[in-house]
Amino acid sequence: MTTIAQHVTAAPVIEATTQLLLDRYVFPETAEQLAALLGRRLAEGAYDVEDASDLARLVTADLQSLNGDLHLRLKHHAEPVPPEQGAATLARVREGFDSSLGGAPRVELLDGRVALLELAPMLFPLSWSAEPLGAALTLVAPADALILDLRDNTGGDPDTVAFVCGHLLDGRTHLNSMYWRDGDRLEQSWSPAHVPGARFGGSKPVYVLTSARTFSAAEELTYDLQQLGRAVVVGETTGGGAHPRDGWTVHPHLEATIPVGRAVNPVSGTNWEGTGVRPDVPCAAEDALDRAHALARARLAADKADEPRPATANPAQQRPS
Structure with a gap:
């Protein structure tokens, strides 16, 4: 398949991206440093390319060069980007939703009454995903243990994180707080007090599978459950993106994605x-399911062994009827 080059003039793209950094980026001091860096690189001719995809690659490398913020990008789109804020990302997200059963492509009961629920490729906006996720979570609720597979989940909606957590906890719980640069405010995120359908609850074992691809809101779901002591994380250290971002069109094929907030966990304070989120049980991502399944079965067997046995009547005290 041949990629058609999309002509770009760097200066207006850099100017628009720089202004967005200064106005929106959650770290204003870093924004000023990045704005100066982009200006220098433009003056040096580093962005003298004709193709939009080449400019996106060069600018993204510079944007991430100071603090490694992986949400901070100049993103190239093969198809023209709608002019409305966030529209380019929303269109791509909708395609993923329609092709993944609403973000719950796999629900399975494994041996030992251990349920497997895969959430991928992302945690879609709750206004779309509440019904399919609620159905999937209700389906696994009677299981004795749950494995939540986030290995191929690249992020999504914090409200959906809270929705999922609501099914795995017994009551309303403070999950996370988000600092927003706009208004200089801290906004708390809580699990809902009530959920549609059955609740898995807060006492049965939960295991979360991760990979290096697990990112953003999927990391928040993992981190929230880990910090609350609600889940055992099995797999690889995740990607390391904790800054929610918005997107702005700066060229017909380019979108500047700028982090506008940062997460503050109420347990860890960071x-x-x-x-990334470090696993409790490190292993290769491809081995994580087998490892978690074995852990779940061992835990259930141990719990069963610890259960008090019913008292047995003393034969000497029994009387014939």
Whole structure:
């Protein structure tokens, strides 16, 4: 398949991206440093390319060069980008939703009454996904243990994170807080007090599978459950993106994605930005399901062994009827 080059003039793209950084980026001091860097690179001729995809690659490398923020990007789109804020990303997200059963492509009961629920390729906007996710979570609720597979989940909606957590906890719980540059405010995220359908609850074992591809809101779901002591994380360290971002069109084929907030976990007081979420049980991502299944079955067997046995009547005290 041949890629058709899309002509671009760098200067107006850099000017628009620089202004967005200064106005919107959650770290204003870093925004000023990045704006100066982009200006220098433009003056040096580093962006003297004709193809939009080449400019996106060069600018993204510079945007991420100071603090490694993986949400900070100049993103290339093969198809023309709608002019409305966030529209380019929303169109791509809708395609993923329609092709993945609403973000729950796999629900399975494994041996030992251990349920497997895969959430992928992302946690879609709750206004879309509440019905399919609620159905999937209700389906696994009677299981004795749950494996939540986030290995191929690249992010999504924090409200959907709270929705999923609501099914895995017994009551309303403070999950996360988000600092927003706009208004200089801190906004708390809580699991809902009530959920549609059956609730898996807050006592049965939960295991979360991760990979290096697990990113953004999928990391928040992992981190929230881990910090609450609600789940055992099995797999690889995640990608390390804790800054929610918005997107702005700066060229017919280019979208500047700018982080506008940062997560603050109420337990740790920090987040997973740059470090990723570290697993409790490290292993290769391809081995994580088998490892978690074995852990779940061992845990259930141990719990069963610890259950008090019913008292047995003393034969000497029994009387014939």
